[in-house]
Amino acid sequence: MEFKDYYKILGVDEEADLKAIKTAYRRLARKYHPDVSDDKDAESRFKEVSEAYEVLSDEKKRAEYDQLRRYGSGGESFEPPPGWQRGTGGAGAGPGMDKDFSEFFSSIFGGGFGRGARGERGPHSSEDFHSTRGRDLEVEMPIFLEETLEKQQKTIEYQLPRYDETGRAAPQRKTLKVNIPAGVRDGERIRLKGQGAPGFGNGPAGDLYLRIRLVPHPLFDVLGRDLNITVPIAPWEAALGARVTVPTLDGKVQMTIQPGSQSGQRLRLKGKGLRRREQRGDLYAVLKVVMPDTINEQARAHWEALAEKQAFNPRREWENAS
Amino acid sequence: MSLDMHMTVTLHEASHALELDRHYVIEIVEAGIVEPQPRNATPEDWVFDADMLNRMQRACRLYRDLELDWPATALVLDLLAEKEQLQRENHRLHRLLRRFIED
Numbered sequence: 268m269e270f271k272d273y274y275k276i277l278g279v280d281e282e283a284d285l286k287a288i289k290t291a292y293r294r295l296a297r298k299y300h301p302d303v304s305d306d307k308d309a310e311s312r313f314k315e316v317s318e319a320y321e322v323l324s325d326e327k328k329r330a331e332y333d334q335l336r337r338y339g340s341g342g343e344s345f346e347p348p349p350g351w352q353r354g355t356g357g358a359g360a361g362p363g364m365d366k367d368f369s370e371f372f373s374s375i376f377g378g379g380f381g382r383g384a385r386g387e388r389g390p391h392s393s394e395d396f397h398s399t400r401g402r403d404l405e406v407e408m409p410i411f412l413e414e415t416l417e418k419q420q421k422t423i424e425y426q427l428p429r430y431d432e433t434g435r436a437a438p439q440r441k442t443l444k445v446n447i448p449a450g451v452r453d454g455e456r457i458r459l460k461g462q463g464a465p466g467f468g469n470g471p472a473g474d475l476y477l478r479i480r481l482v483p484h485p486l487f488d489v490l491g492r493d494l495n496i497t498v499p500i501a502p503w504e505a506a507l508g509a510r511v512t513v514p515t516l517d518g519k520v521q522m523t524i525q526p527g528s529q530s531g532q533r534l535r536l537k538g539k540g541l542r543r544r545e546q547r548g549d550l551y552a553v554l555k556v557v558m559p560d561t562i563n564e565q566a567r568a569h570w571e572a573l574a575e576k577q578a579f580n581p582r583r584e585w586e587n588a589s
Numbered sequence: 590m591s592l593d594m595h596m597t598v599t600l601h602e603a604s605h606a607l608e609l610d611r612h613y614v615i616e617i618v619e620a621g622i623v624e625p626q627p628r629n630a631t632p633e634d635w636v637f638d639a640d641m642l643n644r645m646q647r648a649c650r651l652y653r654d655l656e657l658d659w660p661a662t663a664l665v666l667d668l669l670a671e672k673e674q675l676q677r678e679n680h681r682l683h684r685l686l687r688r689f690i691e692d
Contacts, residue, residue, distance in 0.1 A: 302647045390649040458639035497688040
């Protein structure tokens with residue numbers, strides 16, 4: 268296993284006092300906290316940082332670590348010296364901790380303890396090791412817009428973290444059938460009680476959260492419960508008006524374009540948006556006037572005639588501005 | 590077997606799921622981090638949904654890991670929510686713009 272240089276991880280030197288270690292931890296925690304950071308490696312970086320802080324902020328653990336560091340940091344791989352007495356924790360490796368620290372950490376200090384454990388269950392405390400609730404898990408659930416209109420049955424597969432008797436990680440694949448209610452929103456979480464990581468000792472299993480991700484649609488953009496679709500129209504359709512067929516999530520509909528319509532104009536198709544409870548949002552058709560790729564001779568003559576006959580200056584506003 | 594969802598939980602169940610004593614859950618609510626329904630109900634009648642539970646979990650992690658107090662935690666969560674909302678809005682407008690303007 269790799270030797271972890273906690274001083275390097277926190278960016279402090281070996282002589283750093285507790286105050287400097289705290290400051291370094293706070294700075295890095297703000298930067299890499301997975302609830303705050305968009306960084307892809309945030310979670311693993313934060314784990315490293317809190318592990319380093321756990322050790323270096325505790326006088327006793329720091330002394331033990333310093334001793335080992337002198338012994339083992341030179342080589343490529345690290346094993347605790349023979350006869351090394353695991354530190355103050357005394358519990359087996361791994362499961363049940365809110366902070367699942369590295370194998371390196373467990374090999375030195377054991378596992379299953381955290382900062383500030385007290386008699387009551389507060390936001391600071393890690394739990395009583397002998398009866399610990401399993402961790403909550405989160406799984407992303409991609410859903411097509413079309414699928415949000417009606418209740419859907421979906422099968423999800425995910426890894427359930429488990430540990431064998433020796434405390435080694437032995438994850439297990441789990442499959443569940445779930446009913447996704449109609450009208451789910453992007454980013455919404457659905458909780459499946461007791462389907463998370465198994466508890467330790469007599470502790471109950473954690474929960475599983477499904478995080479809904481609406482798959483981007485090639486035609487429709489989501490705005491709350493409404494949808495937008497961009498409708499390309501020919502210049503003459505904008506000028507003269509037209510009936511066009513517009514796709515919606517539940518089939519095609521006919522839409523009337525009024526004569527003299529503008530590019531960017533929005534037309535509302537009521538009740539063709541996403542479902543929210545018993546209601547449906549609307550679909551907004553945004554017009555986009557598009558020129559033909561090529562103009563033949565005959566058409567060109569018509570455009571020229573139009574240019575002569577229609578008194579129109581599209582840049583009239585500029586004249587007042589300059 | 591398939592599982593139905595959209596569950597809501599009571600204060601007691603939330604306290605259990607978050608592994609927090611109930612007075613901490615009440616502190617979180619009093620800091621305005623989540624607003625259980627119905628409004629103005631007594632804690633015994635509060636109902637939390639999954640998003641609220643998740644927000645309270647995030648709150649606990651931030652409180653503990655960044656050594657914040659509850660009002661600061663509430664502010665961080667609000668700012669993060671606002672940031673996420675602006676990112677979504679930005680993303681949506683980019684998509685819309687791309688439909689109108691060719692690269």
